[in-house]
Amino acid sequence: MKRSRKTQKKSKREESQMKGTLARHFQVQLGYSSSIQHQSFSSTSSSSRLQNHLESVSQDATLSAADVDDKDLILTQDFFCTPDYITPVNQNSMSGFDCNRENIPCPKSPEKLNTVKSKKLRQDGFLVNPLDPTSYDYQDTVDLAKDSFSTDEVQLTKTIGYTTQKTHNYVPQSAVALRCRVMPPPCIKNPYQKDASEMDIDRFGNQWAKCAGLFPVITGGDGLSRYYTDFHEIEQIGAGNFSHVFKVLKRIDGCFYAVKHSKRQLHHDAERRKALLEVQALAALGSHENIVGYYSSWFENEQLYIQMELCDHSLSDKKASQFFAEGEVLKALHQIAQALQFIHEKGIAHLDVKPDNIYVKNGVYKLGDFGRATLLNKSLPIEEGDARYMPQEILNEDYDHLDKVDIFSLGATMYELIKGSPLSESGPQFLNLRDGKLPLLPGHSLQFQNLLKVMVDPDPVQRPSAKELVENPIFDKIQKHRKTYMKP
Numbered sequence: 001m002k003r004s005r006k007t008q009k010k011s012k013r014e015e016s017q018m019k020g021t022l023a024r025h026f027q028v029q030l031g032y033s034s035s036i037q038h039q040s041f042s043s044t045s046s047s048s049r050l051q052n053h054l055e056s057v058s059q060d061a062t063l064s065a066a067d068v069d070d071k072d073l074i075l076t077q078d079f080f081c082t083p084d085y086i087t088p089v090n091q092n093s094m095s096g097f098d099c100n101r102e103n104i105p106c107p108k109s110p111e112k113l114n115t116v117k118s119k120k121l122r123q124d125g126f127l128v129n130p131l132d133p134t135s136y137d138y139q140d141t142v143d144l145a146k147d148s149f150s151t152d153e154v155q156l157t158k159t160i161g162y163t164t165q166k167t168h169n170y171v172p173q174s175a176v177a178l179r180c181r182v183m184p185p186p187c188i189k190n191p192y193q194k195d196a197s198e199m200d201i202d203r204f205g206n207q208w209a210k211c212a213g214l215f216p217v218i219t220g221g222d223g224l225s226r227y228y229t230d231f232h233e234i235e236q237i238g239a240g241n242f243s244h245v246f247k248v249l250k251r252i253d254g255c256f257y258a259v260k261h262s263k264r265q266l267h268h269d270a271e272r273r274k275a276l277l278e279v280q281a282l283a284a285l286g287s288h289e290n291i292v293g294y295y296s297s298w299f300e301n302e303q304l305y306i307q308m309e310l311c312d313h314s315l316s317d318k319k320a321s322q323f324f325a326e327g328e329v330l331k332a333l334h335q336i337a338q339a340l341q342f343i344h345e346k347g348i349a350h351l352d353v354k355p356d357n358i359y360v361k362n363g364v365y366k367l368g369d370f371g372r373a374t375l376l377n378k379s380l381p382i383e384e385g386d387a388r389y390m391p392q393e394i395l396n397e398d399y400d401h402l403d404k405v406d407i408f409s410l411g412a413t414m415y416e417l418i419k420g421s422p423l424s425e426s427g428p429q430f431l432n433l434r435d436g437k438l439p440l441l442p443g444h445s446l447q448f449q450n451l452l453k454v455m456v457d458p459d460p461v462q463r464p465s466a467k468e469l470v471e472n473p474i475f476d477k478i479q480k481h482r483k484t485y486m487k488p
């Protein structure tokens with residue numbers, strides 16, 4: 001890389017200072033990358049590539065000024081651990097990674113890795129697997145490589161140790177190329193958002209038409225994996241009929257989250273729009289202590305990914321079952337009733353309240369899985385949830401009291417927790433519950449049993465609203481029972 005005359009005229013003192021700071025920079029980088037190596041990264045991992053690169057630099061005892069320019073490749077992003085766009089292909093190589101350790105490996109800058117990869121491409125004829133969602137496609141990599149090496153156009157900020165010499169504004173060509181290729185996806189109208197109709201219609205109308213050909217972009221059609229770029233997968237923590245749920249570590253903030261993604265690919269626009277209703281409901285609802293927190297969502301590989309608050313377990317997990325004395329059930333009932341009051345007041349019905357979809361985090365109960373949420377005013381499609389928890393009117397396709405459907409499901413859920421075994425999907429027990437007939441529950445207060453009974457009343461009008469439920473005097477007991485709620 002050519003150096004400017006001005007730079008060449010630097011005094012010897014300045015140059016030796018530069019070498020000193022650069023050497024410190026390398027020491028930090030080398031220390032950092034060697035710590036990564038101790039965390040059982042594979043030799044092909046990006047960190048090892050970085051280390052090899054840096055080792056070759058450090059072996060050069062007489063570091064000339066020209067060398068300094070060559071090391072422009074070390075960018076400030078390396079210091080600040082901003083994310084890379086390529087994750088080691090073999091994710092298992094990170095399986096021994098101890099997440100509690102301080103020196104969590106941070107991915108390297110996209111500029112640097114593109115360069116390393118493009119060099120490899122030229123020297124070794126190395127091919128990137130075009131089917132691998134964690135890698136660039138071949139053409140993209142070549143394009144980026146060209147960008148990285150067109151020195152006439154590239155304007156780099158020289159980062160030397162802790163000081164940054166700004167010769168020009170730093171605009172990586174790879175970023176420019178990427179920005180040119182990736183157009184913003186179209187806006188999607190959120191039907192749960194009350195003021196959606198007041199928004200500038202052009203954002204939802206014309207853009208759809210203009211951007212119709214860009215749908216592959218929001219489905220991850222550019223080959224980049226946001227999931228593997230942003231998250232380190234720890235383990236699978238759940239599976240429903242439609243989704244897998246994983247515990248993940250977000251690379252940039254070091255926090256754990258749950259990421260849910262659809263089991264199958266959503267090939268058609270209509271399927272994707274339907275799946276989106278879940279995140280649109282979560283986003284429109286906003287935060288509530290008793291509703292699972294929602295962070296973000298995106299399409300990738302034609303699957304919808306949802307980043308959520310990580311909870312400890314669901315009420316259907318075995319580890320939950322031992323804590324269901326009446327006091328604990330009352331606590332769960334009160335908290336989920338508050339969640340229902342919150343969503344009903346926003347005009348939304350959940351329609352799939354059941355133990356599977358109630359999560360626990362630090363002793364707090366949270367309603368999750370808004371995959372069947374709909375609007376109370378019946379303006380969105382209605383898809384009933386798990387039949388075991390559905391009242392008769394829903395099975396008869398009477399959708400006039402969708403909020404009361406949730407109250408029935410919550411009553412049935414609480415009954416199941418007390419009973420300690422799953423509700424039947426058919427037979428006399430199933431029919432009795434639809435008729436509002438609950439067997440006596442020995443050892444439980446009459447007040448509690450009566451409350452459950454009215455919640456599963458066959459007439460939805462007789463069932464209490466979520467607000468009435470929350471205000472029921474039975475919950476005054478909760479304070480007295482607080483000690484018994486604590487986990488042993």
Ligand SMILES: Nc1ncnc2c1ncn2[C@@H]1O[C@H](COP(=O)(O)OP(=O)(O)OP(=O)(O)O)[C@@H](O)[C@H]1O
Pocket residue numbers: 237238239240241242243244245258260292308309310311312313314356357359368369371
């Ligand atoms: N945020 C979370 N924290 C912890 N575990 C979770 C979380 N979200 C989901 N799970 C676990 O994953 C399971 C499946 O998730 P979820 O119910 O959302 O999937 P689904 O396919 O939509 O389910 P369904 O079959 O009920 O429609 C849950 O029952 C729960 O055990």
Ligand SMILES: [Mg+2]
Pocket residue numbers: 240241356357369
């Ligand atoms: Mg579920």
